[in-house]
Amino acid sequence: MNIVLLDSHALIHRAYHALPDFATSAGEPTGAIYGLSATLLKIIGDFHPDYIIACYDRPEKTHRHDSYTDYKGTRVKLDDALITQLETSKEIFKALNIPLYEKAGFEADDMLGTIVEQLADNKDAHVIIASGDMDTLQLVHGTKVKVFTLKKGIKDTVVYDEHGVKERFGFGPELIPDYKGLRGDPSDNIPGIKGIGEKTATTLITTFGSIEEIYKALKKDKEAFKKVGITDRIIGLLEEGEEDAQFSKMLATIRRDAPITFELPEKTFKDGVKMENVEALFKRFEFRTLSMKFRETIEHKPGTKIAKVAKPAKKVGSLSYEEEHLVTLEKSEENNSGEEDDVPLPKEIGLLVSVVDSSVADPTARDLREVSGETDQDAAVKVLKERIKKEGLQQICDIEMGLIPVIDKMEKRGVKIDIKHLNELSKTYHKTLEGLEKKIYEYAGAEFNINSPKQLGEVLFDKLNLTAKGMKKTAGGARSTKESELLKLKDSHPIINLILEYRELAKLLSTYIDSIPKLVDEHDRLHTRFLQVGAATGRMSSLNPNLQNIPIKTELGRAIRDAFIPEMGMAFASFDYSQFELRIAAFLSGDENLINIFKEGHDVHSAVSSQVFGVPLSEVTSDMRRKAKVINFGILYGMGVNALRANLGSTKEEAQTFLDDYFKTYATLAEYLEQVKSFAKEYGYTTTFLGRRRYFPDIKSKLPFMRASAERMAINAPIQGTLADLTKVAMIKVDEYVKREKLEDKVHLLIQVHDELDYEIDEGVKDTVIPKIKEIMESVLTLQETRGVPIVVNAEAGESWGQTEEVM
């Protein structure tokens, strides 16, 4: 039986500070109440409590104040709005049939401690204490008493059991008062021993135990203390501070003997709730969405039904201002806005959806229903598994399933960030941005908001009168200032380049340089989220931030990557598949000329020049090579003669001739690409080497440009998709190797982006591991499968992502 005990003050306090100043139309403050209700909702949904109990502080002085008048003396006086809401919160609990416990002279913590104590004999009782701080951790016991605490704001939560406490502190819950006895607690104004900080306190406790044991040991043998690195100075402080330590420990110890009698309520929580009372209360507070969510959560039976769309789609205007605001807040924190439809699915099920339909990147319950055609989760899963078998997708499905633990580890590990470096970059580049701004204002003859498309449009088109052929308009009829449009104006005025530079810089600053420091955890590690089927091609993608958009060739891109560093004692190793798309194109198509170029190990762009222009390799000029490079990449994306002409900067005839010669030389490749296109046109999808499908509904569109666009994407899909598949296979294989060699704490996969895998590898083993990873990545397919085309990986290592140098 689950019993949730609430430290009401802590929760309300947190909510008050985390949320904006909501208020009803009558002016009654509701921000903290809203946060409390949202937290309650989460608790009910996560823990399915049989009982919920709320504990409160009382305004009277407590026994701790009696011993120590300065107790909690550093606390700021509470705002009136908070005080009001503390009182109002009791109404929420009343409506939810949650009993309150409070006692003059005792704190809420003591209530919690006493209730835990009185429940100790109840074998069935599993207690979860919802609290905002670490004081209650001392009540944790095994897995029977846990603490659920909020990390940042009200969305980030962590549950501690005894093991969790030990992991976090290095010692068990029973020693937390001793820890505070030594270190003190500034927020409660518990003194501890002045001069003894976290590290020392932890060492003392993990070595000797409780305060009593520490002092016993001190009296017996001081040498033992010196041996664990305790200095003479600290020993002196300890000796002098014995009374302070004991006193502080007493203050920090939660009482378990408050004179209250705890009784479990007659009815369980869900049975005792009167929804009408709850709804009436929420109506008064103007919480419309919460009302509905509460009803659903309380009446929902835990099971596997996917939510049916019972409510009509919500129009934004129907939310109150506060709820709209919160919904945007929630959305921007990457959380679902609450409709069960939009709840992301467990990874294994979500991937079934993405394997069957690769255009669904982060499947929700709605996607599961739509793709499977079933409303019941179990039935939906069955249908998808059948389709996977029938459509030859089992291989891909196996790979995605096998990848899940690899990605989990990656996300959990995160990557270390050099925050100082990013801060310096921020300073420098904000200055540059200002400089650009100044110059732009000079040209414009006035200051204006460069980020406002409207104002920019006025400056460019009205003030400076810039025009070019074929300028597009936006949906609202204004002239567009999109990058593609500005590029058309490039040569007409120097301000255009400045604006493009400004935008690019501003984007990088906000997306990476200024935002990454806010995203890291307490160890400065950034935990990007990786979507296994992030792109319809099968490629992975990353969120928060999207690592793919860090520029590859520019100096600023390099500078940003310099901030991604390995853990101390480790090297950053980058493994990049060299020209994988072209190699894949070679063996998928079976084009002998192309295959031979790779077999013989030539530089592919030079070799292609040589073959297409009919000159010996030694006579290929850099200009020829550049042209070949353009077409080599373009061709895989279905580039036509117009795009080629634009890229080469040549005439249309030249481009056409080049294209014709290219396809004459690589006739088999041309044929293969045509086949892919025809198959896609006829069947509506393409497949990769391992069977992954991508669908192209637009290929049958009536609009020619939609059709053309779909055709181009179809040509590229098997190549990109095969690349994605093989990269994933490599990730799993390397993971197996690491597990097999028991190198799990020495080798960590950090990032997958473009065609590369990035690891941090312990310096001591990197000389064996780096060649091995390269080898594993190169052997994802046998030479027979690649028709002799070798797979080549470049391995680089260094002190940061930006500073890696070729190792082999």
Added chain:
Amino acid sequence: MVYTSHSLEETRELAQRFVSYLSQHPEYHFFGLSGDLGAGKTAFTQAVAAELGITEHITSPTFIIQKRYAIAKEGFPFKTLIHIDAYRLESMKELEAIGFGRELEDKEALILLEWPEKVEGMLTKDAIIMRHAFVSPEVRTIEFPDMMAI
């Protein structure tokens, strides 16, 4: 001895008996699973894994070649399950490259290797070959050598 299974439940039951048998005969640690595509080799491996308390999803490691799983079953003589798919291997050298030789020496590793025909040279004398066959969409047979009385 040929066992017939008419359903996944029956395969699971067979896997249960197989696992009990192994508990009493830890000297048998290397099994080759022979049979065509669809004959039930991976399904049997999945059933065995379920019996061993492995929660991770078992999939056919055709491209990965090998996957290992920690066995949680208390008192069971093996600590690791190694699932190998030799289908794509062109030579024994590749098996060696992934450390197979060492794994054979690990007495606490239970090895289930699909497509043993591909690596005949690696099969030690104590390798036991099971033959899987597809009879009809619902029915499979598994043949164990007579000395194994499951």
